[in-house]
Structure formats: C-alpha cells, structure tokens
Amino acid sequence: MAKRYGGRFSPGAGDMPQPQGEPVHPLESRVKWITISASPFLLSAFWQDPFGLVTNLAGFGIVALGSVLTREGLQAEAAYDARRVARRPAWPRKLFGGVATGLGLAVGAAEPNAMFGAGLIGFAGAVLHHLSFGADPARDKGMEGIDPFQQDRVARIVDEGEEYLAGMLDAIRRTGDRRLEARVQVFAETAREMFRRVEEDPGDLTAARRYLGVYLMGARDATVKFADLYAQTSDQSAREDYEALLTDLEGNFAARTRSLIEGGRSDFDIEMQVLRDRLAREGVRPRDPTKPALENRRGHDLSDLIRETVKAGRRRD
Template identity: 45%
Template sequence: MAKRYGGKFSPDPDSSEVEAPQTRPVEASFRGRAPARHAARINILFLLPLLILPTVFFRPVSEMITDFAGGAVLLLAAWLLRDGVRAEDAYNERKVARRPAIPRKIFASVLTGAGVGLLVFGGQWTVLNAGLVGVLAGALHLFSFGLDPLKDKGMDGVNRFQTERIAKKVEAAEAMLEAMHDAIGRTGDRQLVSRVEAFQATARDMFRTVEDDPRDLTQARKYLTVYLQGARDATIKYVDLHGTARDYSARSDYLSLLNDLETNFAARTQKMLLSDRGDLDVEIEVLRDRLNRETLHIDTQGQ
C-alpha cells in the first residue's frame, strides 16, 4: 500500500515526528458570527475615487489639485465609514456598551459631501452648484448608512459605575482578542486562524454572561485580564517564531494551549451560569416561602 511521504521538514509533518493535539471542529469558529454589513458598498466607495485618475493629469493644475483633494477626502470618508460600521456592529453585539467616542459614520457623511463638492467644483461648476450637490451626496450617504449609536446601552436603571467598569473590561478583552486574531493571521495558517476564532467565540460567551450579571465579574476578572493577556502574548511570540523558523513542535504546543484556554473559559462560563441559576432558585424559594406565610396569615385572620 502506498504511504504518503512526510517528515519534520515537510509542510505537513508525519504524526510520528510531531504529535498534534486533538482540535475542535473548524465550524465552531463561525459560531455567533455575522457577515460584515455593507461590505460590498464600502469597497465600492474605496474604488470610486480612483475613477478620476485616467483624466485628472490632463487638466489644468488648479483643477487637478482640486480633484486630487476631492478624491483623497472621499477615501478618508470610506475609511471612516468602514471603522464606523465595525464599531456599530461591536456595539450591537454587546448587551452593555458605551457609544463610540467618535461618530465616524456621521463624519464620513460630512466628508463624502465635501469630497463630492470638491470634485464638482473642479469640473468648473459654480460654488453654489458644487455646494448643493455636496449636501445632497452627504444626505444620501447618511440615509444609506445611518447614524452612529449616540447613547450608551444597558446602563439605564442600574449601577452606572458597575456597568461602566464592565464595559471597560469587555472592551479591553475584545482588544486583546483582536490582537490575537491579527497576529495569527500573519502566519497564513488557516487551521490556526480557525482555532483562534473558535476561542474568540468561547471567550465572547463569557463576556455576554458577565454583561448579563455584573456579579460574575469577580469570577471572570482573571480570565478577562491575566489569561487573555497571556494568550495574546503567547500568540505574538509564536508568530515571531514562525516568521524565523517553522517549529512544528511549537505549533503543536500552541494548539494545545488554545484547547486548554477554550476548555477552561467554557467551564468557567458554565459555572457562572449554574451559579446564576442557583441564585434564581434561592430567590424563588424565598419568595414562595413568604407567599405561603402571607397566605397562612390571611387565612388565620379570616377565621
């Protein structure tokens, strides 16, 4: 029977050379993920300013500068819009979140109007016409993509200090997860990218649990800070090592680390959920006991 050749210097080392840990199914990495909104339209907005290039160099210098300025402003608007949509998606995913510090989508609409106005003005139109077309373009942009979130979410009627502390912790944890994903993406290893994404989904389950019940923050604090920071640092160090030498034993160790992290995060999340259920059961029993005593008291008075 034919046997596939493999060794420690092969792209896929033989299992006898390096024993890889058992990994979870790749489809787990897509759990809880939604497709990027407006991705196609945003990509088109990045391409539209490039349409001026074939003709801009054959125009007078003043018009060429105006057209270049308009194109640059439109590119900046597209970049702000992309970041604004990402910030809005992150805001919508969380149950407790602060509004974005910078209203990127609104700024993108203003810059779109300014960029279109400059391009129209560069075409030897009057200032009034350029201004009207720019205002129309900005209004249509704002209508198409909407406003940024302008209010904090999940902070009404509760301890604001506690909810703000949770929001800050979750934001910092999300930043570390994104740093892990960005770092591992540089390796080009799709299996590792999928495993990191699966771990991200598990960690975000913990984030949502903490947001549902702020009392769980005490149990999860070490996971949101120490363990995630260690995971991020280990990922960056592995990527640096991967860039200098293909160490498959290090890859195996890193996969084992991801498995351990995911298992422990999932176990802690489940424990917090069970604790919350236990607290609910206690509250129900106490309430039932009070109702029973109140009913007995009413019956005694009636007699």
C-alpha cells in the same frame, strides 16, 4: 515561508475548526462604491487648471475619508447589534462619513461661478449617503440597572483581554500553519463568549477577572514562545503540547462561562422566592395552575339578574 492554501471547502478541512469571526454589517460591501464614485475627480484632476486641480484632488481625498469613516461606523454598528448589552458608539462615524462625502462632492464639483450648484450636489450626496447607510445607534442597549462605573471597569478589562487575543493571533501567524491559526481563532471565540457574559452582567467581573487577565496573558506568552520554536524547528511534539493547552483553556473558559450563567439563574431564583415570600406576608397567594383563571363575576351576576327578571315577568303573565 510558503503558506499552504486551505479553507472551508478545501480537501482535508472537514475536521478543521471553523472560527466564527467578527460580526460583519450587510452594507459594508457597498462602502467601496463611495470612493469609486469619486474616482472621476482623481482621473480628471491633471487636465484642469490650478483651481480645478486642487479642488478635484481635495474632493477625492475628502470623499475617500468619508468612506473610511462610513466603514468604521458600519463595523461599530455590527458590533453593537451583535451584543445584547452595548453602549452607543462614542461618536457618530456614519454621520461624519456622510458629511465628509457631501463636502467632498461639493469641493470636487466647485467652480468659480457655480458655487450654489456645487453646494446642491454636496447636499444631495449627503442625503443619499444617509438613505443608503442609515443613522448611527443613538442610545445604549440593555444598560438598565447597570452601574456605569462598573461597566467602564468591564470595558477596560475586556479591551485588555482583546489585546491578549490579538497578540496570540499575531504570534501564531508566524508559523504559517492555517490549521493552528483557525485553532487559536476558535479559542478566541470561546474567550469572547466570556467577554460578552461579563459585559451583560458586570457583577460577574470578580469571578472572571483572573480568566480575562492572568490566564489570557499566560496564553499569549505561551503562544509567542511556541510560534518562535515551531517556526524554526517544526517540532511536532511541541505542536501537540500546544494544541492540548488550547483544548484545556477552551474547556476551562467554557466551564467558567457556564458557571456564570448558572449563577445568574440562581440569583433569579432567589429574587423570585423573596418576592413570593413578600406576597405571602401580604396575604396574596399564588394561583393554582390547575384551576381556571378568574372569571368576570360582574358579567355573570348581571346575566343571572336578567334571566330571573324575565322569568318573573312570565309568571305574572
């Protein structure tokens, strides 16, 4: 089926919903140069002796593997930076990507009588890789006071919700309609706002679990059935019903997310009032904001003492 091209600056796209998309690391576009830098190994491999053929092909393959690991590490770092609460990556992909890049350069440059020089080239490549792309996130972010077991439960449910969203996007692409694809992507971003909220406060999981499971599964099933029907019949009434369903789902997910945030505010107000009550029982009263802050009484009394001493000396004279 032919697909009509369209985008942000295309005619008639002014009222078209624009999805935000996944976070992108600013250095991700540089990764391709890792593989390009190793292309001489591939191009010159077939003009070498058997040892040179094997080392050049192996060097290019290892460097290409390093570029893949580096790209995945940058994507993981972008997702880590985009969240206020996140765990460090399960394993340091950028570190292994740098090691693979250096090893590939060393293997590709290896010669029977120049192993030391090849090792220096590999070491230099690994160091330059680290300087270019940096290190992987080494610690969890915003995890203070969060139960790791509860966080693992949230991670599993969020992964399940992401699978439902991916199923919706895969199904709607079968229609060949870019506007519908963007519409589903906008709903996916709304659902991910709830994902982020639950990740930041796992205590909200009970209130949001039905949305993250049952409702998203129903939305995916409805999208699959609509995509099959619309691809065959292009039924406009079915399309209007499906868009109305997405609108209702967006409103419900956004309202639930707002209620979770307001619930967090209520919890904060309760904790603040409890702390004030405890301070009041200890005899500590809150300061009146209309009155100035406490002065340095010690300095004020010392100035008065000096002033009185000078006056007494003058009277004796």
